[in-house]
Structures are given as C-alpha cells and as structure tokens.
Amino acid sequence: MTENIKTVKVRPQPKSETGKHIIIVRVQHNFGVLTRITSLFAGRGYNIESLTVGKTHEPNVARITIVVEGNERVVEQIIKQLRKLIETLRVRDITTVPHIERELALIKVHAGEEKARDEIMRLVNIFRAKVVDVSVDTYTIEITGDSEKLEAFINLLKPFGLKDIARTGVLALTRESAKEGLQEHKVE
Amino acid sequence: MPKKRGADIVIDVLLEEGVDTVFGLPGGAIMEVYDALFDAPLRNILARHEQAAAHMADGYARATGRVGVVMATSGPGATNLVTGLATAHMDSVPLVAITGQVPRNYIGTDAFQEADVVGITRPITKHNFLVTDIKDLALILREAFYIARTGRPGPVLVDIPKDITQQEYNYKMPTEKDVQDALPGYKPHYEGNPIQIKKAAELIRKAKRPVLYVGGGVIIGNASEELRELAELTRIPVTTTNMGKGAFDENHPLALHMLGMHGTYYANMAVYHSDLLIAVGARFDDRVTGKIDEFAPEAKIIHIDIDPASISKNIHVDVPIVGDVKNVLQKLLKELKKKPVEWVKARESWLKQIEKWKEKHPLTYQKSDKIIKPQYVIEEIYNITKGEAIISAGVGQHQMWAAMFYKYKYPRQFLNSGGLGTMGYGFPAAVGAKLGRPDKTVFAIEGDGSFVMNMQDVITAVQYRLPIKIAIINNEFLGMVRQWQQLFYDSRYSSVCLAVHPDFVKLAEAMGAVGLRATKPSEVREVLQKAMEINDRPVIMDFVVDREENVLPMVPAGKSYREMIVSPKQKGEAETMYLVG
Known part of the structure; x- marks a missing residue:
C-alpha cells in the first residue's frame, strides 16, 4: 500500500458552473444590518455586482437583492454565510426560478445638435424610456427594465456622449405562478 | 419593581x-x-x-x-x-x-x-x-x-x-x-436528517479503510462518549485535530493522534489511504488538509457539523449531516445497531496495516542526556501529572510539542489557539482555566516568544494566589518561524533570534511568583517536582532547551501528505525532505 504513494492521486471535484446569481435576503431591519452584509462580502472576497435594499410591507423587515457573479460553490458558500448572520430571516437564490427583474437608470446624455436630439428621441421611444429633464445641450432619460435592456440602451447612447448615469441596481420578485417551484439552496 | x-x-x-x-x-x-x-x-x-x-x-x-x-x-x-x-x-x-x-x-x-x-x-x-x-x-x-x-x-x-x-x-x-x-432568524439546527444518517451508516458498513477525523466540535458538543462508542462498535481508528485533542482518549488502541501539518505519520498515512473519512465537528482547515486536491484522494466523506457553512466550504462532501454532533452520533449508533455488525471483521487487515505504520514511524525524537530536548520536558510534565492536568499552550513549536507528546484523555484538557494561532494565549488562558477548574493542576506550556507577549499578567495570578505552573520551552528563538526559515528560506534566520530575554527566574521573583530553571536533562524532573509542591502562587520554570530542534513530522504548507518530512536526516537542509513510503 505504501508503494502507490508516489503516484499522484487527486480528489474528484464536482463541476461548478460560473454565472450570475440573484439572491434575495430578508433581514430584520436593525441598525447596521446592511453593513454586516457588505462587510461579509468584503471580508470573504466575494464580489457584489449590485445590491439594493428597501423596506417591505412587514414592519421591521428589509429586503435586499444582491446580484453576484460566481461559480456555484462560491454562491452556495455566500448563501450559507448570509444565513449564518443572526439578523437574516430568509435567503433565496431565485436565479433558476421564473422571476421579474427590473432596474431603473437615469442617464444624462449630450444632445446639443438637432440631429442628435432626434436620434435620441427615437431610441427613447423604441426602448419605452422617458425624457425627464431637458437642457440646451442635454437630455436626462429615465429607463426601467432588466439589466440587459439597460445595457443595450446605454450602449446605443454612448456615441452621443454620456455625461452621467445613476442606476438603482437590480430588483427582483418571483412570479407568483412559479411559487411552487421555488428552489432553495439546501444544505442537505 | x-x-x-x-x-x-x-x-x-x-x-x-x-x-x-x-x-x-x-x-x-x-x-x-x-x-x-x-x-x-x-x-x-x-x-x-x-x-x-x-x-x-x-x-x-x-x-x-x-x-x-x-x-x-x-x-x-x-x-x-x-x-x-x-x-x-x-x-x-x-x-x-x-x-x-x-x-x-x-x-x-x-x-x-x-x-x-x-x-x-x-x-x-x-x-x-x-x-x-x-x-x-x-x-x-x-x-x-x-x-x-x-x-x-x-x-x-x-x-x-x-x-x-x-x-x-x-x-x-x-x-x-x-x-x-x-431573534426570529436565529434557529440553530440540532437534529440530523434521518435520511442522511441512514446513508452514512450504509457507507460505514461498506467501508474497508475508514477513518474518523474528529475536531473540536466533539468537545464543544459533549459527544466524546458517543464518539468512543462509535469507534469501538465499528472498529474505526480515530485521528483528532489539534482542537479535537481530548475528544478521544489518546491511550486508546484505536487512537491515531493528530493529523495534518504536524500530524503523526500513521494518522496521515491512514487518512491518505482511507476509503471513507468521517469528519465529526471538524472543518477541513488548511493545516489539516494540506493540498486540498490530494487530501484523502480515494475517500468518500461524511461530514457531521452544526454549522451548515462549514460543510463543502473547503472540500466537497458526499454525505453532509447538519446537526448537533451528540444528537447525530446517537442516532447514527442506533442506526448501525439495527443490523448485526459482523462487517467489522473486515476491518482487521486495515487495523493491521495501521499498526505497521505505527511501528515504522512512531511519534519520537532524538533523545539526549547533554541537552534538554523540548519533547522530553513535555513527556516529563505528562509523567509528573499522570496525564491528568489541564494543559494550556501558546502558539509555535512548543504548542505542537505539547499537542504531540502529552497524551490527552479527556475533553477540555488541552487549550490552545488552534484557529487564529494567537501567540500569548497560553498563560492567560491557564489563569481562566484554573479559576474555572480549581480542582485541576493547570500547566501553561509556553514558548519564550509566546510567553513574553502576555507575561504582565503573572501579577494577576500572584494577586489571586493561583498555583499555575508555567513551563517556558526556552530556545531563545521564535522557533516555528526559525524552523520554516531553516527548511524553506535557506537557514536565513531573519528576526527570529530572542537572545535578549529577562532572567525569567528573577522576573518571577520580582512579580511575587516562584522562579526555577533547568539547563540539563537531569534537572528537568527536579524542577517539575519543586513546581508541583507550590500551591499558593504561580511558578515560572525556565527550561533551556535545544535551540534548533524541529517539530516533525511535517507536511509543508500547501503540500500533499505525500511530501511529509518524517525525520531530520541532515539538519538545516531542505533536501532532507523525502517522500514517505
């Protein structure tokens, strides 16, 4: 038995695919709870793509939507670490269940010449966006949609010259029709 | 009101x-x-x-x-x-x-x-x-x-x-x-999942080369009795982590002692060759696993832990069981006893193989009658306390020797900073231990570097008349760093020499404690005997030991168990590393 020790043997590892995950965290809305979550991500070296937080219909409960990019093993660990926080009520990864995903962006774009103003207005209409502020040489546009739609819109505006962008980060709710299919990351 | x-x-x-x-x-x-x-x-x-x-x-x-x-x-x-x-x-x-x-x-x-x-x-x-x-x-x-x-x-x-x-x-x-x-979101999970427990029992029945890998969770969860019963029932040998020391009587024939970086040859060989690893209240720390890809490469893994986040954090686990270890082990025992346990007989050849490994490389060191070997001091502390003392250690070489050469029988007998590796932990922790367990002899086994990090609190021990025995394993080095410099940095001893120390005997006296010193092997026992007689104040024993003794066996950080250094062939040369087997 001791002879074979010179041949290298490696533990087989299950496959773990990398991708974007949307994680919903419900927490007790206590002082400092958001810091606990962000410092957990920072301390363990997890990257947050976006994070939004807001009140819910229940008193003292806040809902946090986190988008992370990572392989399944890392995301599983993130979820477990989030669950471990004392103030966490529930954690769900809704990536694989049907859900509605929305983000809002305010985009300030150069629009000095008439040609540019026309072209931008056409894009605004196609994307069902809205011009919410106008100055001599800028438009400020409000748009909602999923992240892909926003990215596409912003890319199309780039040639005109972007002045500033404010984005809310992703919000998500599961589709009621898909409720039974809710997939929780279970340890066992 | x-x-x-x-x-x-x-x-x-x-x-x-x-x-x-x-x-x-x-x-x-x-x-x-x-x-x-x-x-x-x-x-x-x-x-x-x-x-x-x-x-x-x-x-x-x-x-x-x-x-x-x-x-x-x-x-x-x-x-x-x-x-x-x-x-x-x-x-x-x-x-x-x-x-x-x-x-x-x-x-x-x-x-x-x-x-x-x-x-x-x-x-x-x-x-x-x-x-x-x-x-x-x-x-x-x-x-x-x-x-x-x-x-x-x-x-x-x-x-x-x-x-x-x-x-x-x-x-x-x-x-x-x-x-x-x-605390509506805080609900610790105590009950193990019965389906998982059944699966674990099935794996245990089938295994030919199983090993129990036991961590501090068994001590915290008061599950030593259940662990002993499980090991004896299934004839599975037990290796413990540094934190798990005392969870299983180290004088038991099934004890493999510690595994990992400074684990015994036989524990590491058993884990490396195992086909089933049952982790109980342990967390696959890098000091245990070494190179994670090659850790127990052929083993299925059962992992019992109360913390879901510990499971599949460092290593993929085949059968995870989240729950209180005591609770889970009780249920596992019940499950195993449902069927006759003749399958245990198939374990004998595996246990024989382990005996061979134990004979080939027992836990030992080069003895000397001229210079005090640090391991000898620990053995003598073991002898004089009949293995019954609470041992608290700092961090470094002395900590590892205290872990290796004192045989622990009970839970809560060995206290040390296993996870963070905090130098300066040993002595003050001994103060707390003595106050909590005044009935026990309490030894702080300290390194010279570790001790000086918190030696001011000897005054506290004097104030409360605590008869704590402080044994300084004094090699005038930050010994573990020196060992790594010797092995991996071409013996370039950068900032590790602690040749300037206070006179620990005088220091003890100045603080109102008793100071003793041994510089020759023949003095060790005498110093310990004197120390044991003092019962109204702390005593500091300065054991001046072999300066360049190394902690062996050793699996270098991040390496596979295959690359374990078992004995010092030529002192001071990294090439002394050889593959075991």
Missing part, C-alpha cells in the same frame, strides 16, 4: 445567567458597571491587560464549557480585546464581552476614548450589539448569552454607552422566550 441603573441591570443579567466570575479592567466608560459590581455577589478578576482578560475568559470557557465574560472600557480597552475575540471566534468559544462606550450624545464626535467598537469587532464576533435605548439593555444582554452558547458557539460583544449605564429604568427580566422571539 423599583427603578434600577443600567449598570445594575447588567449585573442582574449576569447573575440571572449564572455568572460568578468576570474578567476585566475598569475605565471611564464602564465605571458605572464596576460601581455596581462593587457589592455584587460575583468576582471580577482584575487582569492587567484587556487582551489577557479576554484570553482568561476564553480559557475559563474552554475548561468549563460555560460562557466566559470579559469587560473593558471604551476605546483602547475595547480595542485590546480584539485579538482575544478573534481567537475565540475562530475556535468557537462562547464569550460575552461587555464594553463601555462614550455617552450617546458624544458618539461620532471623536470623543476621548471613543472607537467604533461594533464596527471593529463585527467580523470577529458571532454577533454584536450597540445598546441605544435602556429599554433594550436587559434583552440584548440575554440575547448575547443565548447566541454565544447555542448553535456553533462564539463570542458576542455588547457595547453600552456610559449614559445608559447611569440612566434609571423600571425593567423586567426578559425570559428565554422573549429572547427567542427577538
């Missing part, structure tokens, strides 16, 4: 929680609490440094299984606790730290002795609180104790602004139910 000061509420909760000893130093922001403590029926052990106070509370908690309590003032008092809290956090030690904070209207103004203590300690505590309203004070303190001692235990800090400790309030002691209602 009459109105009470916040400070009195603090004391009331401590008493309600059954606390009889707290460790700490007063200061401006916590004076009101110390005033309330003045005539309360509990004692404060006046440490000389808050870090030492935290380690004392930690040693008390580890030795007794109760929650340790440490108190400090705001700012520097609280920041001095940081290392102690991080130490307890890594090793799952139940602590409650109560810190004074500047009055509420000064918070955020950079007031005198102000620090954002909740912010600083957030990642190194299981949970922490800033009390902002006296109405919440009693409930928060009770929550702190509840969180500290349940689930996977850990330190909890409660930061209390001074004005709240002074304010008066008509309060009612919160009940256990109030506490649980206030």
Whole structure:
C-alpha cells in the first residue's frame, strides 16, 4: 500500500458552473444590518455586482437583492454565510426560478445638435424610456427594465456622449405562478 | 419593581445567567458597571491587560464549557480585546464581552476614548450589539448569552454607552422566550436528517479503510462518549485535530493522534489511504488538509457539523449531516445497531496495516542526556501529572510539542489557539482555566516568544494566589518561524533570534511568583517536582532547551501528505525532505 504513494492521486471535484446569481435576503431591519452584509462580502472576497435594499410591507423587515457573479460553490458558500448572520430571516437564490427583474437608470446624455436630439428621441421611444429633464445641450432619460435592456440602451447612447448615469441596481420578485417551484439552496 | 441603573441591570443579567466570575479592567466608560459590581455577589478578576482578560475568559470557557465574560472600557480597552475575540471566534468559544462606550450624545464626535467598537469587532464576533435605548439593555444582554452558547458557539460583544449605564429604568427580566422571539432568524439546527444518517451508516458498513477525523466540535458538543462508542462498535481508528485533542482518549488502541501539518505519520498515512473519512465537528482547515486536491484522494466523506457553512466550504462532501454532533452520533449508533455488525471483521487487515505504520514511524525524537530536548520536558510534565492536568499552550513549536507528546484523555484538557494561532494565549488562558477548574493542576506550556507577549499578567495570578505552573520551552528563538526559515528560506534566520530575554527566574521573583530553571536533562524532573509542591502562587520554570530542534513530522504548507518530512536526516537542509513510503 505504501508503494502507490508516489503516484499522484487527486480528489474528484464536482463541476461548478460560473454565472450570475440573484439572491434575495430578508433581514430584520436593525441598525447596521446592511453593513454586516457588505462587510461579509468584503471580508470573504466575494464580489457584489449590485445590491439594493428597501423596506417591505412587514414592519421591521428589509429586503435586499444582491446580484453576484460566481461559480456555484462560491454562491452556495455566500448563501450559507448570509444565513449564518443572526439578523437574516430568509435567503433565496431565485436565479433558476421564473422571476421579474427590473432596474431603473437615469442617464444624462449630450444632445446639443438637432440631429442628435432626434436620434435620441427615437431610441427613447423604441426602448419605452422617458425624457425627464431637458437642457440646451442635454437630455436626462429615465429607463426601467432588466439589466440587459439597460445595457443595450446605454450602449446605443454612448456615441452621443454620456455625461452621467445613476442606476438603482437590480430588483427582483418571483412570479407568483412559479411559487411552487421555488428552489432553495439546501444544505442537505 | 423599583427603578434600577443600567449598570445594575447588567449585573442582574449576569447573575440571572449564572455568572460568578468576570474578567476585566475598569475605565471611564464602564465605571458605572464596576460601581455596581462593587457589592455584587460575583468576582471580577482584575487582569492587567484587556487582551489577557479576554484570553482568561476564553480559557475559563474552554475548561468549563460555560460562557466566559470579559469587560473593558471604551476605546483602547475595547480595542485590546480584539485579538482575544478573534481567537475565540475562530475556535468557537462562547464569550460575552461587555464594553463601555462614550455617552450617546458624544458618539461620532471623536470623543476621548471613543472607537467604533461594533464596527471593529463585527467580523470577529458571532454577533454584536450597540445598546441605544435602556429599554433594550436587559434583552440584548440575554440575547448575547443565548447566541454565544447555542448553535456553533462564539463570542458576542455588547457595547453600552456610559449614559445608559447611569440612566434609571423600571425593567423586567426578559425570559428565554422573549429572547427567542427577538431573534426570529436565529434557529440553530440540532437534529440530523434521518435520511442522511441512514446513508452514512450504509457507507460505514461498506467501508474497508475508514477513518474518523474528529475536531473540536466533539468537545464543544459533549459527544466524546458517543464518539468512543462509535469507534469501538465499528472498529474505526480515530485521528483528532489539534482542537479535537481530548475528544478521544489518546491511550486508546484505536487512537491515531493528530493529523495534518504536524500530524503523526500513521494518522496521515491512514487518512491518505482511507476509503471513507468521517469528519465529526471538524472543518477541513488548511493545516489539516494540506493540498486540498490530494487530501484523502480515494475517500468518500461524511461530514457531521452544526454549522451548515462549514460543510463543502473547503472540500466537497458526499454525505453532509447538519446537526448537533451528540444528537447525530446517537442516532447514527442506533442506526448501525439495527443490523448485526459482523462487517467489522473486515476491518482487521486495515487495523493491521495501521499498526505497521505505527511501528515504522512512531511519534519520537532524538533523545539526549547533554541537552534538554523540548519533547522530553513535555513527556516529563505528562509523567509528573499522570496525564491528568489541564494543559494550556501558546502558539509555535512548543504548542505542537505539547499537542504531540502529552497524551490527552479527556475533553477540555488541552487549550490552545488552534484557529487564529494567537501567540500569548497560553498563560492567560491557564489563569481562566484554573479559576474555572480549581480542582485541576493547570500547566501553561509556553514558548519564550509566546510567553513574553502576555507575561504582565503573572501579577494577576500572584494577586489571586493561583498555583499555575508555567513551563517556558526556552530556545531563545521564535522557533516555528526559525524552523520554516531553516527548511524553506535557506537557514536565513531573519528576526527570529530572542537572545535578549529577562532572567525569567528573577522576573518571577520580582512579580511575587516562584522562579526555577533547568539547563540539563537531569534537572528537568527536579524542577517539575519543586513546581508541583507550590500551591499558593504561580511558578515560572525556565527550561533551556535545544535551540534548533524541529517539530516533525511535517507536511509543508500547501503540500500533499505525500511530501511529509518524517525525520531530520541532515539538519538545516531542505533536501532532507523525502517522500514517505
């Protein structure tokens, strides 16, 4: 038995695919709870793509939507670490269940010449966006949609010259029709 | 009920929680609490440094299984606790730290002795609180104790602004139910999943080369009895981590002793060749696994742990079981006993193979009659205490020798900073252990480098007449760093030489302790005998040992068990590494 020790043997590892995950965290809305979550991500070296937080219909409960990019093993660990926080009520990864995903962006774009103003207005209409502020040489546009739609819109505006962008980060709710299919990351 | 000061509420909760000893130093922001403590029926052990106070509370908690309590003032008092809290956090030690904070209207103004203590300690505590309203004070303190001692235990800090400790309030002691209602998201998982337990039992029946890999969770979860029963029933050999020492009697024929970086040859070989690894209350730390891809390459893994986040964190696990180890082991035993256990006979050839490994490379060292070998000192401490003492160690070579050459029989017998690796832990933890277990002989086995990091608190041990035996394994080096420099940095001894030390014998005398020294092997026993006779004060024993002794076997950091260094063929050369087998 001791002879074979010179041949290298490696533990087989299950496959773990990398991708974007949307994680919903419900927490007790206590002082400092958001810091606990962000410092957990920072301390363990997890990257947050976006994070939004807001009140819910229940008193003292806040809902946090986190988008992370990572392989399944890392995301599983993130979820477990989030669950471990004392103030966490529930954690769900809704990536694989049907859900509605929305983000809002305010985009300030150069629009000095008439040609540019026309072209931008056409894009605004196609994307069902809205011009919410106008100055001599800028438009400020409000748009909602999923992240892909926003990215596409912003890319199309780039040639005109972007002045500033404010984005809310992703919000998500599961589709009621898909409720039974809710997939929780279970340890066992 | 009459109105009470916040400070009195603090004391009331401590008493309600059954606390009889707290460790700490007063200061401006916590004076009101110390005033309330003045005539309360509990004692404060006046440490000389808050870090030492935290380690004392930690040693008390580890030795007794109760929650340790440490108190400090705001700012520097609280920041001095940081290392102690991080130490307890890594090793799952139940602590409650109560810190004074500047009055509420000064918070955020950079007031005198102000620090954002909740912010600083957030990642190194299981949970922490800033009390902002006296109405919440009693409930928060009770929550702190509840969180500290349940689930996977850990330190909890409660930061209390001074004005709240002074304010008066008509309060009612919160009940256990109030506490649980206030923590709707905190539900530790105690029951193991029966389907998983069944699967585990099936794997155990089928395994030909199984090994039990046992960590500190078995000690924390009081599951040693169940573990012994499981090992004996299934004839599965047991290796423990550094934190798991004492969970399984090391004199038991099935004991493989420690595994990992400084594990025994036979434990590491058994794990490497195993076809089933049953991890119980352990967390696959890098000091255990070495190169993770090659750790137990052929083994299926069962992992029993109370912390879901420990499972599949470092290594993929085949059968995870989340639950309290005692509870799970009881159910597993029940499951195994459902069918006759003849399959155990198939284990005999595996146990024979392990015996061969034990014979080939037993745990040993080069003995000498001219120079004191550090391992010899530990063996003599074992002999003179008949293996019954509580041993508390610092961090470094001496810690590993204390782990390897003292054979532990009981849980809570070996205290050391396994996770964080905190130098300066050993002696103050011994103070806490002695206060918690006055019936036991308590040895602090310290390195010279480790000891000097907290030696100021010998004064505390003198003040409370604690007969702690401090054995300094003095090689005038930061020995573990020196060993790595020798092996991996071409013997370039950069900043590791501690040739300038105080005279430890005189130092002991100056502090009111007893000082003894041994420079020859023949003096070791005599020094220990003298030390054992002293029962009213601490004694510092300066054992001047072989300066360049190495801790072996060793699996270099990040390497596979295949690359274990078993013995020093030629001193000082990295090429002495050879593959085992």
